[in-house]
Amino acid sequence: MTTTSPLDWHAAFSGRAQLMKASTIRELLKLTQQPDIISFAGGLPAPELFPLDAVKQASATVIEKYGAASVQYGTTEGHLPLREWIAAQTPGITPAHVQITTGSQQGLDLLGKVLITPGDVMAVEEPTYMGALQAFQPYEPRYVGLPMDEEGIIVDALRDILQTERVKVLYTIPNFQNPTGRTMSLARRQALVELTAQHGVIVLEDDPYGKLRFSGELLPSLYELGLQYHGGDADANHVVYSSSFSKTLVPGLRDAWVQGARPIINKLVQAKQGADLHTPIFNQMIVTELLADVLPRQIEIVKAAYGARAQDMMARMREHFPAGAEYTTPDGGMFLWVTLPDGVNTTDLLPLAVERKVAYVPGTPFYANGGGENTLRLSYSNARTEQIERGIAALGATIRDALQ
Numbered sequence: 174m175t176t177t178s179p180l181d182w183h184a185a186f187s188g189r190a191q192l193m194k195a196s197t198i199r200e201l202l203k204l205t206q207q208p209d210i211i212s213f214a215g216g217l218p219a220p221e222l223f224p225l226d227a228v229k230q231a232s233a234t235v236i237e238k239y240g241a242a243s244v245q246y247g248t249t250e251g252h253l254p255l256r257e258w259i260a261a262q263t264p265g266i267t268p269a270h271v272q273i274t275t276g277s278q279q280g281l282d283l284l285g286k287v288l289i290t291p292g293d294v295m296a297v298e299e300p301t302y303m304g305a306l307q308a309f310q311p312y313e314p315r316y317v318g319l320p321m322d323e324e325g326i327i328v329d330a331l332r333d334i335l336q337t338e339r340v341k342v343l344y345t346i347p348n349f350q351n352p353t354g355r356t357m358s359l360a361r362r363q364a365l366v367e368l369t370a371q372h373g374v375i376v377l378e379d380d381p382y383g384k385l386r387f388s389g390e391l392l393p394s395l396y397e398l399g400l401q402y403h404g405g406d407a408d409a410n411h412v413v414y415s416s417s418f419s420k421t422l423v424p425g426l427r428d429a430w431v432q433g434a435r436p437i438i439n440k441l442v443q444a445k446q447g448a449d450l451h452t453p454i455f456n457q458m459i460v461t462e463l464l465a466d467v468l469p470r471q472i473e474i475v476k477a478a479y480g481a482r483a484q485d486m487m488a489r490m491r492e493h494f495p496a497g498a499e500y501t502t503p504d505g506g507m508f509l510w511v512t513l514p515d516g517v518n519t520t521d522l523l524p525l526a527v528e529r530k531v532a533y534v535p536g537t538p539f540y541a542n543g544g545g546e547n548t549l550r551l552s553y554s555n556a557r558t559e560q561i562e563r564g565i566a567a568l569g570a571t572i573r574d575a576l577q
């Protein structure tokens with residue numbers, strides 16, 4: 174009998190894999206998954222609003238209509254009728270400017286893969302979507318943080334950064350940002366598009382929440398402003414846009430897209446071939462069936478529900494939060510952001526909140542280069558009135574204790 178020593182997997186992992194870290198926050202949040210905890214931590218869409226009957230019916234229709242082709246291999250670019258519908262939403266672009274992705278999360282990974290060489294400078298909002306940092310990290314960008322205020326990225330600060338940094342890619346979530354719920358103002362959008370065009374910075378606009386506006390006015394996307402800036406030439410646009418059906422229809426079908434200039438789309442096709450050949454064709458066909466009637470109806474339903482939940486949450490915060498606890502006022506989406514006085518550490522506070530049966534996500538992991546120890550994210554999308562009432566009262570009490 175020969176004996177072999179156990180394989181040292183850790184040493185076997187690539188440098189890239191070594192950069193992937195188990196999220197301490199995910200570990201921490203396991204605490205919050207007990208059934209009696211009211212959790213504002215997860216970023217899940219409300220499952221009771223999912224159009225299940227419509228999905229069931231569309232599945233049957235797809236099999237009848239397409240037969241074996243509905244479960245055959247498909248093209249990497251994606252189901253043409255779906256790409257045509259997406260292209261038709263923006264005058265001047267064609268299906269050749271659209272790549273279907275397996276969730277916009279895959280779009281972020283592929284964009285990182287095709288754009289980032291180790292050491293390239295990537296500018297990200299401070300704070301930003303944790304999952305984007307996770308997607309980009311293995312490609313080893315050097316992150317530069319962009320300060321924000323209520324109007325989004327402070328473009329003058331970016332202008333200063335561009336004096337000394339060669340920023341290659343700027344990643345932003347202009348609508349109802351995850352995690353802050355903030356929306357970039359029109360003036361900032363225009364200034365950002367112009368400044369990045371002048372400096373040759375590629376802008377990645379991540380917009381999964383844009384359709385979920387429950388108050389205020391619709392604003393043009395950076396992508397649309399980019400098109401205007403380049404005289405309507407979609408292949409000259411330095412803004413690459415991404416959106417998803419996860420928040421408007423259902424997340425589990427994993428249907429999303431990237432739209433941009435043809436050179437980047439063609440490169441994404443090559444990268445996606447190596448990743449998963451294509452997004453499940455059956456799912457794309459189901460989504461396509463739902464575009465005409467179900468999607469617009471569903472957007473109204475989700476907006477109304479999230480708008481009411483956000484109002485509820487803010488009303489309770491006014492009632493229960495002590496002076497010194499500040500929070501954003503989202504016009505859409507699923508999140509709001511709380512800033513506590515300096516010196517309060519929301520990671521240390523979480524176990525105390527959990528003792529009072531309420532949970533949130535501490536703010537630090539949303540910062541690419543650290544910071545935000547006194548901040549936290551709350552999600553209202555998946556919370557009902559009674560939970561909001563009890564949960565925010567408990568959180569208010571936890572914060573009051575911490576401030577004493």
Ligand code: PMP
Binds near residue numbers: 304379429
């Ligand atoms: N971008 C942002 C800003 C998100 O909040 C999310 C989901 N939480 C995603 C991308 C990924 O969404 P999906 O892969 O479901 O399209």
